[in-house]
Amino acid sequence: xxxxxxxxxxxxxxxxxxxxxxxxxxxxxxxxxxxxxxxxxxxxxxxxxxxxxxxxxxxxxxxxxxxxxxxxxxxxxxxxxxxxxxxxxxxxxxxxxxxxxxxxxxxxxxxxxxxxxxxxxxxxxxxxxxxxxxxxxxxxxxxxxxxxxxxxxxxxxxxxxxxxxxxxxxxxxxxxxxxxxxxxxxxxxxxxxxxxxxxxxxxxxxxxxxxxxxxxxxxxxxxxxxxxxxxxxxxxxxxxxxxxxxxxxxxxxxxxxxxxxxxxxxxxxxxxxxxxxxxxxxxxxxxxxxxxxxxxxxxxxxxxxxxxxxxxxxxxxxxxxxxxxxxxxxxxxxxxxxxxxxxxxxxxxxxxxxxxxxxxxxxxxxxxxxxxxxxxxxxxxxxxxxxxxxxxxxxxxxxxxxxxxxxxxxxxxxxxxxxxxxxxxxxxxxxxxxxxxxxxxxxxxxxxxxxxxxxxxxxxxxxxxxxxxxxxxxxxxxxxxxxxxxxxxxxxxxxx
Ligand code: NAD
Numbered sequence: 001x002x003x004x005x006x007x008x009x010x011x012x013x014x015x016x017x018x019x020x021x022x023x024x025x026x027x028x029x030x031x032x033x034x035x036x037x038x039x040x041x042x043x044x045x046x047x048x049x050x051x052x053x054x055x056x057x058x059x060x061x062x063x064x065x066x067x068x069x070x071x072x073x074x075x076x077x078x079x080x081x082x083x084x085x086x087x088x089x090x091x092x093x094x095x096x097x098x099x100x101x102x103x104x105x106x107x108x109x110x111x112x113x114x115x116x117x118x119x120x121x122x123x124x125x126x127x128x129x130x131x132x133x134x135x136x137x138x139x140x141x142x143x144x145x146x147x148x149x150x151x152x153x154x155x156x157x158x159x160x161x162x163x164x165x166x167x168x169x170x171x172x173x174x175x176x177x178x179x180x181x182x183x184x185x186x187x188x189x190x191x192x193x194x195x196x197x198x199x200x201x202x203x204x205x206x207x208x209x210x211x212x213x214x215x216x217x218x219x220x221x222x223x224x225x226x227x228x229x230x231x232x233x234x235x236x237x238x239x240x241x242x243x244x245x246x247x248x249x250x251x252x253x254x255x256x257x258x259x260x261x262x263x264x265x266x267x268x269x270x271x272x273x274x275x276x277x278x279x280x281x282x283x284x285x286x287x288x289x290x291x292x293x294x295x296x297x298x299x300x301x302x303x304x305x306x307x308x309x310x311x312x313x314x315x316x317x318x319x320x321x322x323x324x325x326x327x328x329x330x331x332x333x334x335x336x337x338x339x340x341x342x343x344x345x346x347x348x349x350x351x352x353x354x355x356x357x358x359x360x361x362x363x364x365x366x367x368x369x370x371x372x373x374x375x376x377x378x379x380x381x382x383x384x385x386x387x388x389x390x391x392x393x394x395x396x397x398x399x400x401x402x403x404x405x406x407x408x409x410x411x412x413x414x415x416x417x418x419x420x421x422x423x424x425x426x427x428x429x430x431x432x433x434x435x436x437x438x439x440x441x442x443x444x445x446x447x448x449x450x451x452x453x454x455x456x457x458x459x460x461x462x463x464x465x466x467x468x469x470x471x472x473x474x475x476x477x478x479x480x481x482x483x484x485x486x487x488x489x490x491x492x493x494x495x496x
Contacts (some may be wrong), residue, residue: 001457005465005490008036008037008041009027009037009038009039009091009184009188009332010024010037010038010039010041010184011027011038011040011041011178011184011186011187011302012041012184012187012200012204012206013041013043013047013051013161013186013195013203013206014176014190014194014203015050015051015054015055015200015203015204015205016054016057016058016091016199016203017199017427019053020040020041020043020047020050020348021042021318022042022044022047022207022231022349023042023052024039024040024041024042024226025039025040025180026037026038026039027040027181027182027183027184027224028094029095029097029366030095030096030316030318030326030328030329030330030366030367031084031094031097031316031317031326031327031361031367031368032140032317032362032365032366033365033366033367034365037091037094037095037184038091038095038184040168040178040180040183040187040206040389040392041204041205041206041207041208042206042208042211042212043156043206043207043212044212044215044443045209045211045215046117046206047212048205048212048215048216048343049215049219049483051175052146052175052216052219052221052222053258053397054193054199054200054203054223054448055146055173055174055175055200055203055221056145056146056221057200058059058170058173058198058199058201058372059143059145059146059346060145060174061173061198062168062198063142063143063145063171063172064172065120065171065172065179066122066125067122067123067124067125067169067288067414068121068122068378069116070121070124070168070169070171070177071118071119071120071121071122071169072116073196073197073198074114074115074117074121074165074168074169074197074209074257075114075115075118075185075194076120077111077114077193077196077197077425078111078112078114078115078118078169078223079101079111080192080193080195080196081111081114081189081192081193081296082111083192083277083457083483084274084285085104085108086104086457088107088185088188088189088197089103089104089106089107089185090103090319091184091185091188091263091469092106092107092156092157092182092184093186093318093319093326094319095182095183095184095185096153096154096156096181096182096185096318096329097282097318097326097327097328097441098281098282098318098325098326099318099323099324099325099480100226100318100319100321100324101115102280102281102318102453103185103263103318103338103430105158105332106156106157106158107189108155108159108186109157109161109162109337110157110158110161110193111426113158113162113165114161114168114193115350116131116163116165116451117165117168117169117471117472119214120169120323120468120469120472121122121169122172123469123472124141124169124171124472124476125140125141125292127139127140127161128140129358133486133488134484134485134487135483135485135486136448136480136482136483136484137365137480137481137482137483137484138480138482139478139479139480139481140425140479140481141170141472141473141476141477141478141479142171142476142477142478142479143170143172143207143475143476143477144170144172144174144223144224144247144476144477145172145175145215145221145222145223145224146172146173146221146222146223146224147167147172147173147175147222147223147475148174148175148216148222148223148225148226149163149164149167149174149176149177149219149225149226150176150177150209150213150216150225150226150227150228150237151176151179151186151228151229152176152179152218152228152229152230152285153179153181153182153329153330154182154285154286154329155281155285156178156179156182156183156280157185157186157189157401159490160178160186160190162321162466162467162471163226163228163249163466163475164202164226165473166466166471166474166475167278168197168202169358169472170199170472170476171476172223172224172339172475173201173202174201174202174203174204175204175205175211175222176203176204176205177205177206177207177209177212177216177218177337178204178206178442179229179432180206180207180208180209181329181330182329183206183485186204187204187206190202190204191424193444194205196382197301199395200297203262206288208454209229209233210224210236213233213237213248214240216234217237217240217241217246217248218240218241218243218244220244221243222244222246222462222473223246223247223289224246224247224248224249225237225241225246225249226249226474226475227246227248227249227250227251227298227429227466228250228251229251229288230252230253231250231252231413231417231460231461231496233251233448234252234462235463237250238250240263241294241414243266246351247294247486248463249316249456249462249465249466249474249475250457250462250463250464250466251286251306251456251462252286252389252415252455252457252460252461252462253286253389253415253460253461254286254290254413254414254415254457254461255290255291255385255386255411255413255415256287256289256290256291256413256415256416256418256436257289257290257291257292257293257385257407257408257411257416257417257434257443258277258289258291258292258293258305258418258419258420258421258444259295259401259404259405259408259417259418259419259428259430260274260275260292260294260298260302260420260421261294261295261298261419261420261421261423261427262295262296262298262423263264263422263423263426263490264298264420264421264422265422266298266301266302266305270420270442271305271306271308271309273442273444273445274289274305274306274312274316274420274444275309275313276390276424277289277418277443277445278290278292278393279310279313279324279325279346279371280325280445281321281325282325282326282328282329282369282390282391282444283337283388283389283390283391283393284328284329284333284389284390285374285390287415287416287438287444287445287448287449288444288445289393289418289444290369290387290393291327291384291393291394291396291408292393292394292395292396293396293397293398293404293407294395294397294398295397295398295399295401296395296397296398297403297458299395299397302395303373303375303395304401306353306373306395307354307373308436308464310354310355310372310373311323311354311355312324312355312372313315313354313355313356313391314352314355314356314358314373315327315355315356315358315359315361315368315369315370315371315391316357316358316361316368317366317414320358322358323358324355324489325371325391326368327366327367328367328368328369328390328391329367330367331367332411333367333389333390333472334369335371336389337388337389337390337391338369340382340383340386340388340390340392341372341383341392343382343383344374344377344381344382344383344394347377348373348376348383349376349377349381349383349394350374350375350376350377351372351373351374351392352372352373352374352375353371353372354370354371354372354373355370355371357370369390370391371391371392372393373393374390374391374393374394374395375394375395376398377394377395379394379396379410381394384396385410385411387413390453401430403494404430405434408434408436409433410436410460411458412437412460413435413439413459413460413461414436414457414458414460414461415436415438415457415461416436416437416438416439416444416448416449416457417434417436417438417439417440417444418429418431418439418440418442418443418444418448419434419439419440419441420440420441421442422452424441424442427441428441429480432480435458435459436457436458436461437454437455437456437457437458437461437462437465438455448469449467451467451468452467452468452469454467454468454470455467456467
């Protein structure tokens with residue numbers, strides 16, 4: 001069994017090297033709810049105001065560096081983040097619940113993302129010059145200013161760095177509000193990053209969403225909000241930011257469909273890929289597969305093989321290498337998935353509970369749940385139409401591809417989707433008809449989307465796009481600087 005933690009961690013306010021006393025709240029280990037892993041600061045509007053001022057001061061110098069200069073500083077900061085990765089990965093598993101390899105992946109993404117954006121930072125200064133008979137126009141990017149990054153608990157470090165790194169490369173100081181359910185490893189990482197960069201460039205304000213988060217998004221000194229989280233919270237962020245017409249990008253929830261066509265070969269690789277795409281992080285990933293539509297010709301074979309594969313899952317403490325998946329992250333999430341499965345059973349669907357508990361797991365004192373596969377479920381039931389964010393998936397048969405496309409699109413979400421077939425051309429044709437920001441053929445998981453593809457959601461799954469220069473543009477102002485001495489071609493009478 002994993003040993004007890006050696007120290008208690010604290011996620012404090014990080015800003016300009018000063019200390020900010022606050023009340024604190026506990027962070028509980030979801031695999032052993034009697035264990036307090038650490039505490040986080042409960043920052044409120046007064047601290048938010050001080051931190052925004054620090055970021056405003058830092059914006060002047062950080063924003064006036066060239067992209068190349070910022071890139072060099074970000075490379076050095078990335079080196080600093082390589083230290084103590086193993087300790088922070090263990091901490092992340094203790095507070096988040098997921099298995100250790102996923103925590104390493106989550107944290108390891110930090111330095112990788114910083115280096116990627118450090119390399120492209122010089123391109124931020126590239127200007128487009130338009131010369132014609134009327135004169136010259138220069139189009140250039142400018143930093144927006146203090147930028148708030150609000151983070152969820154499922155992949156806290158990676159999802160933070162995915163938006164923080166381009167914001168820094170574009171010349172903006174950042175203020176991060178970690179999730180109250182996984183603030184420790186992220187704050188530890190950001191404190192290291194803050195020390196490696198000039199004062200006030202990286203700041204952390206832990207606290208509750210409705211207090212610290214709400215105060216940040218409605219502060220007049222904040223010019224950009226990069227929010228990742230649930231759709232309801234996204235709506236509240238938009239309302240808060242509306243007060244000062246603050247620019248907002250949103251990465252929100254998803255209810256990703258996967259369509260398995262008759263032409264798919266249901267070999268071990270495909271079944272394992274889909275299993276992984278559903279149950280990674282105990283089903284708590286925004287673009288995990290949340291609904292499976294399987295064409296009638298392969299439906300029975302698929303359900304049979306998929307159940308067998310899911311039955312291999314071992315649920316236990318994420319620190320134990322014998323666990324395939326850990327517990328759900330928090331009580332609210334556990335209760336929500338439990339209620340959804342109860343109502344699914346009441347509606348007459350078949351819920352096959354599979355897998356096994358790891359020997360020695362303290363099952364009743366953790367948010368553990370065995371994986372399940374649900375069949376005999378209509379397309380309009382809650383488990384199909386809602387984002388379950390847990391270790392279960394409905395498998396719905398279809399006869400005609402038209403029906404599959406209609407059901408896949410019958411949702412307010414539009415984050416990602418996938419089509420599975422041995423005929424990629426046909427799969428791509430089907431994929432073109434799905435309203436989602438990313439559509440994959442024969443894969444659908446962390447890694448399926450990389451920096452060469454814009455990442456983000458359609459409909460209520462978000463606003464804006466991440467990755468590569470799309471992410472830089474998301475947190476830059478575009479300025480047109482024009483000198484056109486000959487105004488005779490402009491509209492309006494020449495005599496005026
Ligand atoms: P959440 O919306 O409850 O919380 C996310 C963050 O927002 C937390 O830091 C929280 O404190 C803060 N917050 C909550 N209310 C706020 C408010 N009024 N003002 C400002 N901040 C506020 O989401 P969660 O439970 O942490 O994460 C799960 C959700 O996130 C799921 O819906 C999932 O799909 C989504 N998600 C989306 C992506 C993506 O890239 N699209 C990635 C990961 C998670």
